[in-house]
Amino acid sequence: MSIKYRCISNNPLFREKSFPGLEYHETDILSLFRLISSEVASGSKLLSHPLTGSIRPDITPYKTVLISCEKGEPDCTSVLLMEKAIRYTEDLYKLREVPLYERWGEAAKADFQMIDYSIIKQALEVSA
Amino acid sequence: MKLTLNKFHVKDIQFAEKSSFEGGVLYIDKAELAEYLLKDSNISSVDFDIARPGESTRIIPIKDVIQPRYKKSGTGQIFPGFVGDVETVGNGETNVLEDCCVATSGKIVAFQEGIIDMSGPGAEFNSFSKMNILVPLIQPIEGLDKHTHEATVRIAGLKTAAYMAKQTLELEPEETQSFEHETILEMGVKYPDLPKVIYVDMVQCQGLMHDTYVYGLNVKGILSTLISPLEVFDGAIVSGNCAAPGHKNATIHHENNPIILDLLKHHGKDICFVGVLLSNESAMLKEKMRAAYYTSNLSRIIGVDGIIASEEGGGNPETDLMLNCKFHEQKGIKTVLVTDEYCGRDGASQGLADVTPEADAVVTNGNGNQFVVLPKMDKIIGDIEAARVITGGNANSIGDDGTLSVEIAAIMGSCCEMGYEHMTTRLR
Numbered sequence: 001m002s003i004k005y006r007c008i009s010n011n012p013l014f015r016e017k018s019f020p021g022l023e024y025h026e027t028d029i030l031s032l033f034r035l036i037s038s039e040v041a042s043g044s045k046l047l048s049h050p051l052t053g054s055i056r057p058d059i060t061p062y063k064t065v066l067i068s069c070e071k072g073e074p075d076c077t078s079v080l081l082m083e084k085a086i087r088y089t090e091d092l093y094k095l096r097e098v099p100l101y102e103r104w105g106e107a108a109k110a111d112f113q114m115i116d117y118s119i120i121k122q123a124l125e126v127s128a
Numbered sequence: 129m130k131l132t133l134n135k136f137h138v139k140d141i142q143f144a145e146k147s148s149f150e151g152g153v154l155y156i157d158k159a160e161l162a163e164y165l166l167k168d169s170n171i172s173s174v175d176f177d178i179a180r181p182g183e184s185t186r187i188i189p190i191k192d193v194i195q196p197r198y199k200k201s202g203t204g205q206i207f208p209g210f211v212g213d214v215e216t217v218g219n220g221e222t223n224v225l226e227d228c229c230v231a232t233s234g235k236i237v238a239f240q241e242g243i244i245d246m247s248g249p250g251a252e253f254n255s256f257s258k259m260n261i262l263v264p265l266i267q268p269i270e271g272l273d274k275h276t277h278e279a280t281v282r283i284a285g286l287k288t289a290a291y292m293a294k295q296t297l298e299l300e301p302e303e304t305q306s307f308e309h310e311t312i313l314e315m316g317v318k319y320p321d322l323p324k325v326i327y328v329d330m331v332q333c334q335g336l337m338h339d340t341y342v343y344g345l346n347v348k349g350i351l352s353t354l355i356s357p358l359e360v361f362d363g364a365i366v367s368g369n370c371a372a373p374g375h376k377n378a379t380i381h382h383e384n385n386p387i388i389l390d391l392l393k394h395h396g397k398d399i400c401f402v403g404v405l406l407s408n409e410s411a412m413l414k415e416k417m418r419a420a421y422y423t424s425n426l427s428r429i430i431g432v433d434g435i436i437a438s439e440e441g442g443g444n445p446e447t448d449l450m451l452n453c454k455f456h457e458q459k460g461i462k463t464v465l466v467t468d469e470y471c472g473r474d475g476a477s478q479g480l481a482d483v484t485p486e487a488d489a490v491v492t493n494g495n496g497n498q499f500v501v502l503p504k505m506d507k508i509i510g511d512i513e514a515a516r517v518i519t520g521g522n523a524n525s526i527g528d529d530g531t532l533s534v535e536i537a538a539i540m541g542s543c544c545e546m547g548y549e550h551m552t553t554r555l556r
Binding site for chain 1: 275332333334337338348372376410411412416440442445447470472473481482483491497505
């Protein structure tokens, strides 16, 4: 079966599970969003919202975003959503000198990974 | 449809040899209640604690807060799909314990759960601190996966709440409150000149700790649907959500949804309150568009003049909120939005992750980033170490003197996006 999405993620659990369509980046969420933003600017469409779940991007270290494989003219909704997500994340990162997402122990990190994974898995089940 | 709430005010909860409700005191036989909950083979042990208003007590972490209710008559039973079967509720009589709630505790994942302080400055941020609270402390069997663990704790909380209210079944209530709600066709005839208003209740459904249940069904993937406000009072909507304690809609918020209560007060006087549309908040953009298009189309088919839409959680649900606003306004339906904000400690940042020009009537319920220092409490129910990892807390949250430094996002229901509390934000 061909995969109709690219899965852009900094969540190691996706790598561990060999998730189809995965493009893994070992980076923070803001950098991940900037990378996705440039993909969107070059014509990929956002399939999932960048701010999935209700875990703020300054709290969780991990986010996963699904974008289209096909590229066309830049999609206005996707471009704007990425701009808003980046601005929102930048503002939250400014709250503390050391962001919250850098402070977690291994158990908390594993939970954050599982929540992020569960959200994307459920999203694909519903939208498949 | 007519529903009467028989209200019993709880002045205290005490453990006793036999469960009963006498003279405003709810007596709980711990052994009997534990036996009832332990029928679930996923629970290895359960204990209970009590927190009372004014005590130097902090409960942490809390997953859900539930108001005890039990149906005395009418069809179905409270929390249909969980305690009751899936038969329609929202009619007959339901016994309600006022000034009282269940707060489920016990760590599931290392964050996302909340705090209730029974006294001090933290107590000012929610109504739960003014209630007598029974706290079931549920230990799952070893190796239980997180999804099943979440479901186990959720259902145990609902069963505890039903058990508590059941103690009043043969008693006369101190007060009653009745609600009547006609069919939509009857309303059209009865109130031809009143503006027709519908409430769009946005419910989150995005995965582990981010789900909502209606008649026991996870709302993921549903098309927007209509529900009677009276069914909601009978626990038809249950929270499986830990999406930030400050602005998650706990089960008690659904049972006492203030927007529904206010709309019913105005119903037949200055507005015609048609009903409640459930609109889900998915993670996928296509689902968000589908939900908002479908909800706004249902509003159009029903023929309403205006909607009030409330959000659950923050971040991506703001896109759902704005899409619902945009598509309703484009159909000529006036829209009022209810939300909260995360605008930094100084309130200077943009408070919402998404906006639309059509959103020109917005009620906000506080700034989740507001920072507070909470004094040490003599008694902790649960585990204070959770403060280091819950939303709004951090590794340095617990001071050497026992004080707790957190954002109010960590306090259960502080910025409830249904307007259950008293917070708001104002422009300087």
